[in-house]
Amino acid sequence: MKYQGVLKKMIAEYSDTIEYYLEMDNDFLNLNQLLDRKIEIEFVNYQCLCCNKQKKTFRQGFCYDCFYKQPSTGDWIMKPELSKAHLGIEDRDLEYEKSVQLKPHIVYLALSSEIKVGVTRKTQVPTRWIDQGASKALAILEVPNRYLAGIAEVALKKHVSDKTSWQKMLKNDVFDADLKIKKQELIDYLPEEVKPYILDEQEEVLDLNYPVNKYPLKIKSLNIIKSQNFEGILKGVKGQYLIFEDGTVFNIRNNEGLVVSLNL
Incomplete structure (x- = not known):
């Protein structure tokens, strides 16, 4: 067929x-x-x-x-720390940017090859983790806008990767680790302005199994x-x-x- x-x-x-x-x-x-x-x-x-x-x-x-005109492909997509909608500053289309940037965002740790840190809109959990081929994931922060998620990610990626080795992920060559322990190790590196948004210890690690x-x-x-x-x-x-x-x-x-x- x-x-x-x-x-x-x-x-x-x-x-x-x-x-x-x-x-x-x-x-x-x-x-x-x-x-x-x-x-x-x-x-x-x-x-x-x-x-x-x-x-x-x-x-x-x-x-x-289209790539250089559409608001959905602005630099702030790949670099959340560049988000400015919370300041009322337009990149390409302020109304669109507000509709995306001024929503709850999750900062997370995931195991797809090694431990990595990432950012996604809350509505994209667990889709974002699945798209990365993560075997485990843990939400560590829930912040009210994309900018705060971005500055948290920038701080944490000095201590843990923000990239996935797609080759290792596809071979299932995944480094195992305790994400809750890693979260505790990283908390001190977070900017003070995001620390009130740290999720409590009841947050569960999500296991993901692929076909x-x-x-x-x-x-x-x-x-x-x-x-x-x-x-x-x-x-x-x-x-x-x-x-x-x-x-x-x-x-x-x-x-x-x-x-x-x-x-x-």
Whole structure:
């Protein structure tokens, strides 16, 4: 059976084993049900997720022009400490920035390869952790805006990474650690203005289990534009990656805005 659509971030539902769905033009594919099945992926075209024009994607599924115009791609997305909506200062669209920045945010610790610190809107828990392929995660702060989350992250990443080794994550080569103990070690490094927002010790570590039947020993990243097509047996889904039997991995998030056909 053949499906076609523009790639968008996979939808993930938290359960004992994460459920993954991929949106196509007229269907949602439950990827958990496709494990151990052969899948053929073929590159068709580009389609900007913003203007819908068939223009080469630049970043986050947007063409170059849209990426530098849309408020959802401002620098404060990747660097929360640059947020200024709490001061009434506009970056690209103040009303949009207020709608995102002036909402509760979570600062967290996660285990995806090593311990890392990160920031997400409260409404994105646990989706953000799933998208990173974290095996465990612990919320350590809940702050009222993105700026406070950003300055907390800046302080903590001097002592713990803010990056994930995607290769280790996909091999399930995960360093184990007690996130509650690490939280206590890091509290002293937090700026004074965020310390009132430290979550209490009742906050639980969340365990995340992914639909993976076989982890690869060696990894090959699929460039579908260069290869034009690929065929392989799906062995797992983790983070925003499809994992195939031969060690090939395909990052759906990095390929947003590509129109592909899937032959099952």
